[in-house]
Amino acid sequence: MKWLTSRYVFPLAVVTLIISLCLQCAWIRQLYVAQKKSVATALESIVSDASRRVIYQSIAKGHEKSIRxxxxxxxxxxxxxxxxxxxxxxxxxxxxxxxxxxxxSSVVEMKMSFLNDPKKKNSHHSSIAITDGKSQQEVSQQDQRDLKVMDSLVNHxxxxxxxxxxxxxALYDYSDGKLVKGKTVSNAKSAFLSGKYTYNLKFQNRYQLVVPTITWLIIYQMxxxxxxxxxxxxxxxxAFYLLIRLMKNxxxxxQAKMSFTSNMTHELQTPISTIAVALESISKYHLIDEPGKLENYINISRHELQRLQAMIEKVxxxxxxxxxxxxxxxxLIDIQSLLKQVMLSMDIQVREKNMQLILVPVNEPYFIKGDAMHIANVCYNLIDNALKYSPAQSRIEVSCSIADHELTISxxxxxxxxxxxxxxxxxERFFRIFNQDNIHNVKGSGLGLHYVKQVVTLHGGRVxxxxxxxxxxxxxxxLPLYEEN
Ligand SMILES: Nc1ncnc2c1ncn2[C@@H]1O[C@H](COP(=O)(O)OP(=O)(O)OP(=O)(O)O)[C@@H](O)[C@H]1O
Ligand SMILES: [Mg+2]
Incomplete structure (x- = not known):
């Protein structure tokens, strides 16, 4: 699986996402088409059902109890x-x-006749309006009432x-099919036009439901x-984002661990080689006879051993x-005096680099509850970093302030x-920035700031x-400020 390195994971994740997006779009499109059909069927059945019921109501008077x-x-x-x-x-x-x-009894007759020879003319398609002996005006009024019932049933x-x-x-004349009321829609793609239905047996007009757009109804259904x-x-x-982030981390x-190992090996190697060379020189040049030189070599070895010990202790x-x-x-720690002590112990390093290390004075002492040794180490690490990574003759400023029962040391x-x-x-543990100019040559294990964060967190604070x-x-x-009640 070596080829499946993180280099390929990101494009692979993007391609997978695009493919699944396309699949989803195709699926939703298909669903939309199917849903459009079913919405049209539902609307059609609403109108046809209403037509059936209104016709029944218009002739049912006195026959409501007849099951047939x-x-x-x-x-x-x-x-x-x-x-x-x-x-x-x-x-x-x-x-x-x-x-x-x-x-x-009830009689329903439907009669159709036509001439077989298309050249001969018969009268046009016609239906006989059933007036039941009523005047044309009465029939029209009845038709209006039935139309209202039909429309309110459809709307309901x-x-x-x-x-x-x-x-x-829209209303169409029964005989010639011409539009007599309302209007149809010109943009018919998302529109719905039902079939034309009669709503009584008087054969005056036919009713058509017109919906200018059914798109939102389809989306609602979906x-x-x-x-x-x-x-x-x-x-x-x-999920992809989290996975990629996890992999990157x-x-x-x-990488950081590998560089830590090589860094540490190098750091341990230097004092060991120095001590080996010093010991070899003592025996080779019979330095026992030259006490001055001997002491010098022993001091070098002791110093290197101390450095070795300090490094091992740190890890x-x-x-x-x-x-x-x-x-x-x-x-109880007086933070000002702790800072002064730490800064004093770093005086030689400050002078070596010709830097300015300044503690901004405050009028009153600030106290915290904490482990003095660890808090001193934290301050040491932060000043050490400032010294290590800043160019010579820089200025480092340490200051304290309080706000909301908290002490900030910057x-x-x-x-x-x-x-x-x-x-x-x-x-993070072992993390060091390598690609920044002038940091390449500075030695370190990448543990300092991780330690700082851990100690501060253990004290209930944050960085x-x-x-x-x-x-x-x-x-x-x-850090939380210590305050006497
Ligand atoms: N004051 C600073 N200015 C610029 N970069 C910094 C500063 N402090 C830390 N860094 C960057 O943060 C990285 C991590 O710092 P950290 O103190 O954890 O490790 P280190 O100094 O490399 O090693 P260690 O402190 O364990 O000897 C450093 O390698 C450096 O790149
Ligand atoms: Mg450091």
Missing amino acids: FQQFFLSPEWLALRQAFDELKVDNLRSQFHYGITND RLDLLGFHIDRSY KYYLISSFMMLVLTAV QQLYA LKQEQMDIGKTKLQFS FKDNGPGIKEIYHQQVF ALQSKIGKGSNFMII
Whole structure:
């Protein structure tokens, strides 16, 4: 699996995301088409059902209790038959419809006649309006009432869909099919036009439902699919992002660990070689006879041994802190005097680099509860970094301030600064910045800031860093202030 290194993981994740996005789009498109059909079917059945019911109501007076009557006039077959009769408008077809309902029986007659020879003219498609002896005005009034019932029934059923859609209706003359009321829609792609339905047996007009757009209704019906597919995409993207970040972190950690090992090996090798050379020189040049030179060599060896011991201790201390074995010895600390002591112990390094290390004075002492040895080490590490990474003759300023029952100690230098992307990582174990100018040559194990963060966290505090490349760094440790009640 070596070829599957992180170099390929990012493009692979992006390609996978794009493919799944495309698949989701294709799936949603298919679903949209299917849903459009089912919405159209549902709307059509609302209108046809309303037509069936309104026709039944218009003739049912006095026959409500007749089961046969209901069976016939409410059956879907009757609806289909009547709709077919209404739709059948072949050239030269003469059709006649008649119904008679008495107390005992109901008669429905549908009669169609046409001449076989197309050259001969018959009268046009026509139906006989059934007036039941009523005047034309009475028939029109009845027709208006039936139309209102039809429209309100359709609207009621549409409201039950749970989503408001704009709608209107169009009326067509039964005989010649011309539009007599309302309007149809010109942009018909997302529009819905139902079939034309009669709403009584008077054959005056036919009703058509007009919905200018059904797109939002379809989207409403698809809401759960859309939400789940969106969630799936987001979750996949988040999972990929976390995985890539984890891999990157692990890679960085592995790199840092490797450089720590080589760094440490080098650091340990130097004192060992120096001591070996010193011992060899003592025996080779019989320095026992030259006490002055002998003492010099012994001092060099002792100094190197101390350095070796300090390095081993540092790694061991870090190890103990990592596994949580370190026990803190809490006492009251006057932070100003602790800082002065630490700064005094670093005087030689400061002078060597010709730097200025300044403690900004404060009027009153600030106290914290903490482990004096570890807090001193924290300050030492931060000043040591400022000294190590800033060029000669720089100025390092240490200052204290209090706010909201917290004490902030800041270590400000005007060194190279740290890129914002490394602000979190510098506190990670073994992490060192390699690609920054003039830091390449500075030795270190990458443990200092990790130790700082751990100690400060164990004291209930936190660390902060303000830094920009070329503008110096300001490392801050924020600790709970000790206050007498
Ligand atoms: N004041 C600073 N200015 C610029 N870069 C800094 C500063 N302090 C720390 N850094 C960067 O942060 C990295 C981590 O610092 P840290 O103190 O943890 O390790 P180190 O100094 O390399 O080694 P150690 O402190 O263990 O001897 C350093 O390698 C350096 O790149
Ligand atoms: Mg350091």
